Amino acid sequence: MESLIYDTAIIGSGPAGFTAAIYTCRSRLKTLLFECFVPPSQVAVADFIENYPGFPEGIEGFQLLDRLKRQAQNFGLELHASRVDNIALESGDRGDIWRVKTEDKIYYSLTVILAVGARHRQLGVEGEDKFRGKGVSYCAVCDGAFFKDKEIVVIGGGNSAVSEALYLTRFAKKVRLIHRRNRLRAVAALAQKAEGNRRIELVLDSVVTQIYGKETVQGVRVRNVVSGQESHLSCCGVFISVGYTPNTNFLGGLVKMDDSGYIVVDQAMRASKPGIFACGDCRSNSLRQIIAACGDGAVAGSSAVDYVDHIKGQAYE
Numbered sequence: 001m002e003s004l005i006y007d008t009a010i011i012g013s014g015p016a017g018f019t020a021a022i023y024t025c026r027s028r029l030k031t032l033l034f035e036c037f038v039p040p041s042q043v044a045v046a047d048f049i050e051n052y053p054g055f056p057e058g059i060e061g062f063q064l065l066d067r068l069k070r071q072a073q074n075f076g077l078e079l080h081a082s083r084v085d086n087i088a089l090e091s092g093d094r095g096d097i098w099r100v101k102t103e104d105k106i107y108y109s110l111t112v113i114l115a116v117g118a119r120h121r122q123l124g125v126e127g128e129d130k131f132r133g134k135g136v137s138y139c140a141v142c143d144g145a146f147f148k149d150k151e152i153v154v155i156g157g158g159n160s161a162v163s164e165a166l167y168l169t170r171f172a173k174k175v176r177l178i179h180r181r182n183r184l185r186a187v188a189a190l191a192q193k194a195e196g197n198r199r200i201e202l203v204l205d206s207v208v209t210q211i212y213g214k215e216t217v218q219g220v221r222v223r224n225v226v227s228g229q230e231s232h233l234s235c236c237g238v239f240i241s242v243g244y245t246p247n248t249n250f251l252g253g254l255v256k257m258d259d260s261g262y263i264v265v266d267q268a269m270r271a272s273k274p275g276i277f278a279c280g281d282c283r284s285n286s287l288r289q290i291i292a293a294c295g296d297g298a299v300a301g302s303s304a305v306d307y308v309d310h311i312k313g314q315a316y317e
């Protein structure tokens with residue numbers, strides 16, 4: 001039974017989770033990481049990353065993730081491909097210990113590091129659910145190739161929407177980027193690329209109020225928020241990129257969260273329960289950048305090491 005007890009259970013296989021694992025494994029903590037592929041790490045489906053330090057030519061998302069994973073495995077990380085359904089505290093002969101229940105098994109761990117990330121937020125308009133997978137998508141890298149020489153729209157004005165629109169110009173004849181304000185939220189470098197791309201048309205001050213079609217998407221209804229005028233844009237693809245929501249529902253009330261469901265942590269990435277840490281996009285006030293997720297992961301991993309050393313009476317005081 002004792003061998004089934006891990007020092008650290010890390011939930012989430014993005015940059016935060018793997019970096020936390022590099023830190024815990026290098027400190028010889030027995031570490032198990034749960035790879036949750038649904039939803040996938042945002043980095044796994046990121047086309048090209050050009051702002052991760054140390055890669056002047058940029059790097060593809062899945063390549064960066066693969067490097068982080070192999071680095072953690074080199075230090076002894078164990079992996080289990082399964083979704084975690086539930087985490088609960090068990091008190092008994094072994095003291096307080098966290099019980100981590102997956103679809104098929106139960107594991108025990110002295111600490112838990114939550115690195116569960118965030119998933120795409122829904123727009124919430126008529127037709128969005130009906131045409132999901134039939135023209136409505138949340139991932140350009142996954143679905144862009146289905147729209148070769150077609151007309152499509154991207155909804156949103158942030159870094160994600162602009163990156164998606166730029167990526168989609170590889171396939172689509174025309175990409176209309178529909179944003180509710182009169183200028184893009186995205187950083188200048190991305191915004192300028194979009195503005196200078198002949199295949200991208202900016203549709204500003206506008207919101208999509210309906211996605212319609214028959215078997216698949218045929219168009220969107222758009223309202224100009226300044227004039228109130230309604231119009232129709234014909235398209236066969238709608239890519240929605242209006243921000244993120246944290247993957248924290250399964251936690252119930254386990255730890256304190258903010259109003260949007262992000263986990264509240266202190267500077268050491270400690271959540272509100274002893275032995276639970278959170279890092280990356282699922283924690284409150286994250287910068288939501290890969291480099292920041294890695295930084296969080298390093299802090300969470302180091303804090304878990306301190307915590308385990310302390311309860312085992314091995315702390316270097």
Ligand code: NAP
Binds near residue numbers: 051123155161
């Ligand atoms: P974001 O920055 O929160 O932008 C979301 C966009 O969607 C905003 O423009 C927002 O409009 C719009 N929006 C939200 N709800 C909407 C609604 N109901 N209807 C219409 N539009 C709506 O999210 P993100 O672009 O997904 O980026 C998330 C984080 O990841 C950011 O911190 C970003 O910097 C980071 N990121 C970075 C890169 C990069 O550096 N290359 C790439 C991707 C993502 P408003 O502007 O009016 O609020």
